Amino acid sequence: MILTVTPNPALDVTWHVDRLRVGDTHRADAGAVRAGGKGLNVARVAHAEGAAVRAITTAGGRTGEEFAEELGRSGVPHALVRVGQDTRRSIAIVDEALGDTTVINERGLTPSDQEWADLLAAVVDALPSARVLVISGSLPPGAPDGFVPLLIAVAKDAGLPVIVDTSGPALLRAADAGASVLKPNRAELAEATGILDPLDGARALIERGAELVLLSLGAVGMLAVTASGLVHARLDQPLSGNPTGAGDAAVAACAVLYAEGERDPEVILRRATAWSAAAVLMPLAGDISPQWPAIAARLRVSHPDSDSVRKDLS
Amino acid sequence: MILTVTPNPALDVTWHVDRLRVGDTHRADAGAVRAGGKGLNVARVAHAEGAAVRAITTAGGRTGEEFAEELGRSGVPHALVRVGQDTRRSIAIVDEALGDTTVINERGLTPSDQEWADLLAAVVDALPSARVLVISGSLPPGAPDGFVPLLIAVAKDAGLPVIVDTSGPALLRAADAGASVLKPNRAELAEATGILDPLDGARALIERGAELVLLSLGAVGMLAVTASGLVHARLDQPLSGNPTGAGDAAVAACAVLYAEGERDPEVILRRATAWSAAAVLMPLAGDISPQWPAIAARLRVSHPDSDSVRKDLS
Numbered sequence: 001m002i003l004t005v006t007p008n009p010a011l012d013v014t015w016h017v018d019r020l021r022v023g024d025t026h027r028a029d030a031g032a033v034r035a036g037g038k039g040l041n042v043a044r045v046a047h048a049e050g051a052a053v054r055a056i057t058t059a060g061g062r063t064g065e066e067f068a069e070e071l072g073r074s075g076v077p078h079a080l081v082r083v084g085q086d087t088r089r090s091i092a093i094v095d096e097a098l099g100d101t102t103v104i105n106e107r108g109l110t111p112s113d114q115e116w117a118d119l120l121a122a123v124v125d126a127l128p129s130a131r132v133l134v135i136s137g138s139l140p141p142g143a144p145d146g147f148v149p150l151l152i153a154v155a156k157d158a159g160l161p162v163i164v165d166t167s168g169p170a171l172l173r174a175a176d177a178g179a180s181v182l183k184p185n186r187a188e189l190a191e192a193t194g195i196l197d198p199l200d201g202a203r204a205l206i207e208r209g210a211e212l213v214l215l216s217l218g219a220v221g222m223l224a225v226t227a228s229g230l231v232h233a234r235l236d237q238p239l240s241g242n243p244t245g246a247g248d249a250a251v252a253a254c255a256v257l258y259a260e261g262e263r264d265p266e267v268i269l270r271r272a273t274a275w276s277a278a279a280v281l282m283p284l285a286g287d288i289s290p291q292w293p294a295i296a297a298r299l300r301v302s303h304p305d306s307d308s309v310r311k312d313l314s
Numbered sequence: 315m316i317l318t319v320t321p322n323p324a325l326d327v328t329w330h331v332d333r334l335r336v337g338d339t340h341r342a343d344a345g346a347v348r349a350g351g352k353g354l355n356v357a358r359v360a361h362a363e364g365a366a367v368r369a370i371t372t373a374g375g376r377t378g379e380e381f382a383e384e385l386g387r388s389g390v391p392h393a394l395v396r397v398g399q400d401t402r403r404s405i406a407i408v409d410e411a412l413g414d415t416t417v418i419n420e421r422g423l424t425p426s427d428q429e430w431a432d433l434l435a436a437v438v439d440a441l442p443s444a445r446v447l448v449i450s451g452s453l454p455p456g457a458p459d460g461f462v463p464l465l466i467a468v469a470k471d472a473g474l475p476v477i478v479d480t481s482g483p484a485l486l487r488a489a490d491a492g493a494s495v496l497k498p499n500r501a502e503l504a505e506a507t508g509i510l511d512p513l514d515g516a517r518a519l520i521e522r523g524a525e526l527v528l529l530s531l532g533a534v535g536m537l538a539v540t541a542s543g544l545v546h547a548r549l550d551q552p553l554s555g556n557p558t559g560a561g562d563a564a565v566a567a568c569a570v571l572y573a574e575g576e577r578d579p580e581v582i583l584r585r586a587t588a589w590s591a592a593a594v595l596m597p598l599a600g601d602i603s604p605q606w607p608a609i610a611a612r613l614r615v616s617h618p619d620s621d622s623v624r625k626d627l628s
Contacts, residue, residue, distance in 0.1 A: 015405070015418050020336050023414035030402065030420050066376060088344065091329070091405065093418065100337035104329050104407065106344050 002046050002255045003130035005123055005151060006039030006057040008108050008140045010090035011067045012285075020095040020102060034284065035071040036090055038137035038165060040078075041248035042255060044286035045275065047076045051256045054078065054130070056122050058111065061086030079126065081118045085109035101244070110142030123151060127158045131259035134251060135174070136165045145169070149177035161258050165251050168192055175208035180258070181268075183214040183251050186313075198313060199225065199306050212265055214254060214272055216247050220312065221299075222276065224269040230309060231266045233273040233301045245285025249275040252288075270299055316360050316569045317444035319437055319465060320353030320371035322422050322454045324404035325381045326599075334409040334416060348598065349385040350404055352451035352479060354392075355562035356569060358600035359589065361390045365570045368392065368444070370436050372425065375400030393440065395432045399423035415558070424456030437465060441472045445573035448565060449488070450479045459483070463491035475572050479565050482506055489522035494572070495582075497528040497565055500627075512627055513539065513620050526579055528568060528586055530561050534626065535613075536590065538583040544623060545580045547587040547615045559599025563589040566602075584613055 013031040020026065043055035055076055059067045060083035067087050071078055088106035095102070111119070123133070133155040135148060148170050155162045161180035164171070171184060171192040182205055186198050195201040202213040202225035215223040221234025250272035257268050278292035279285070289295070304312070327345040334340065357369035369390055373381045374397035381401050385392055402420035409416070425433070437447070447469040449462060462484050469476045475494035478485070485498060485506040496519055500512050509515040516527040516539035527539040535548025564586035571582050592606035593599070603609070618626070 015420075017418060020416070022334050022336065022409065022416050023412075025417040025419065027421055028418050030400065030423070031405075062376060062380060086344065091345075095336065098337075102334070102336050103339040104331060104342050105339065106329075107341055109344070 001052040001054055001130050002043070002132055002134060002259050003123065003126050004039035004043045004053065004055045004134040004136060005119070006037035006055065006137050007119065007135075007143065007147070008088070008138045009035065009037035009040065009057040009059070009067065010088045010105065010108070011063045012036030012090045012092065014092040014094060016094045016096055019097045020093055020100070031091075033066055033070055035067045035074065036285070038248050038251075039134060040071070040076070041245045041286035042134050042136055042252045043076050043078070044074065045249050045252035045279070045288050046256050048287070049252070049256065051259065054126055056081070056119070056126060058083045058115065058119060059087050060084055063087040063089055079122050081115065081122050083111050083115045085111070101242070108140040110140055116144060116147060120147075120150065120154075124154055127155060127160065130158075130160055132255050133160050133162045134165070134255050135162065136248065136251060138166065139170055145173065149173050152177040152179055163251055163255055163258065165247060171205075172208065175205040175210045178209040180210070181212045181214060181254055182210045183216065183247060183254070185216045185218070185247065189215060197310070198223075199230075199309060212268070214250060214269065216250060216276065217313065218243070222250065222269060222273045223309065224265040226265050230304055230306065231269050231301065232304050232309060232312070233269045233299050235273075235277055235295065236298045236300060239277050239280045241280040242283055242285075243280055245282075245287070246276040246279045248285060249279035249288050266301065270296060270301060273299055315366040315368055315443050316357070316446050316448060316573050317437065317440050318353035318357045318367065318369045318448040318450060319433070320351035320369065320451050321433065321449075321457065321461070322402070322452045323349065323351035323354065323371040323373070323381065324402045324419065324422070325377045326350030326404050326406065328406040328408060330408045330410055333411045334407055334414070345405075347380055347384055348600075349381045349388065350599070352562050352565075353448060354385070354390070355559045355600035356448050356450055356566045357390050357392070358388065359563050359566035359593070359602050360570050362601070363566070363570060365573065368440050370395070370433070370440065372397045372429065372433060373401050374398055377401040377403055393436050395429065395436050397425050397429045399425070415556070422454040424454055430458060430461060434461075434464065434468075438468055441469060441474065444472075444474055446569050447474050447476045448479070448569050449476065450562065450565060452480065453484055459487065463487050466491040466493055477565055477569055477572065479561060485519075486522065489519040489524045492523040494524070495526045495528060495568055496524045497530065497561060497568070499530045499532070499561065503529060511624070512537075513544075513623060526582070528564060528583065530564060530590065531627065532557070536564065536583060536587045537623065538579040540579050544618055544620065545583050545615065546618050546623060546626070547583045547613050549587075549591055549609065550612045550614060553591050553594045555594035556597055556599075557594055559596075559601070560590040560593045562599060563593035563602050580615065584610060584615060587613055
């Protein structure tokens, strides 16, 4: 079973307007509601592709009730830790003419010490039946510095690999704690490490203790960086669509393969890149196109040296 | 007591961002929630100014619960007719740098025949203690054509004046049904009557059966049009601020004076223009600045002829 933890979930509410103009008044149908958060997207994708999953997150207040209802309808196995504060909202306004999406993420509120302990306990309870732990997304304000390292430690003690997709100082702490896989994009990597060169940044995470860095590069595909080498995968032609959730689909691919015992960076990179591209074709984060095997067949995979990668990325 | 009816209420949710850019992702504190709708704004303003009020509207679903809670906290006396469908939302995103507000109004859902009957019954029940009926705002999709005329008829049967602030065909129907006061803005007047000249449009409403048309003109103030003449009021200098709810404050002023038996168009126009301007100074619709008497002292009031008004408005 793939166990995902989402420390900072959000109730996603999406409205569609013909054309979004700042300062104007628009009419729209009722907003569509979805239980959001990167770990939930990972669980949705893996579940839809037939993997056993369990998504653990928090829910509180009236938005938490809506969140729990929608997650219940989704059929994704999950456990919700009740918290006192309202689950935050993430609102999205889709401009139908241009296809642009404007997003406002509420910052979220700080869980209590007891709530952090409850979330940790929910993960610990689920570890015995898990094959891999996925920690995804931002942390709420006021999160204890030691939370992500503690989750990694308990999973490693149970013999499980840990995949972490987060940003900021938590990304460095995850590397220090020996996360198996990290999946930053270029901006997150540069911001967390302070290193502008993406290869040097990825290698800094490996030196700190990570096994594999999956560096997502948008239209340029994805790079797998390990202590022993590089693999680069990209599509023959980039796809246009909705990039939200593409990184989560990559993490889902990685988690499914890790749960099956697969550790070959190239195999993981191929699946992660294909699922990521297949997510771009879908309107909602957490879904991938069933056409992904055809996309996988269009991948160009190479084992480049550092200089040619740097040239590609510059 | 001033009785207000709001057939198409909304749960207003407002977020503040530094700078709203279409297509970008923004961070914000949790959205602030308020029970919204033009008749509720009228009731809030009149209540804050010491008038006896009762606000009648509908509430349904989870957004309806939030709506009811916030309205309860406001202290405004009210009665909520329960409906099966979720109360719609109106979302506002305030750009803190520019002061612009971008609004998305959900269209709302159609109440059932029974729910329309319940809303009418709630109004009829409250009529005996009312001095004036105010019908404010849009109608939900699928509203019966006869709903506003029926409300006007039952109020007139009870000997009450009726103030209507709505748009589209409902504005014409209100005039035909003999509403005492109508308060369109220029765009609403032109759209409903098909007459571009605002004086001719206002006079068309009077000919249909209205006693007084308060025509709001934004920075140019307000015009009171009756069968016998014109009064124009404007500030010495326009105020800058938040125009949302300015028209509702004008209606509140008119309702307070009508409830006191006042019928002089100039007295009503002065108070309506002052409260409308005092609303512009406040961040939230439904509030007016306590400085309104000072604003009233700055009004320039004239009894112009039609030609000079047309020149002013062109």
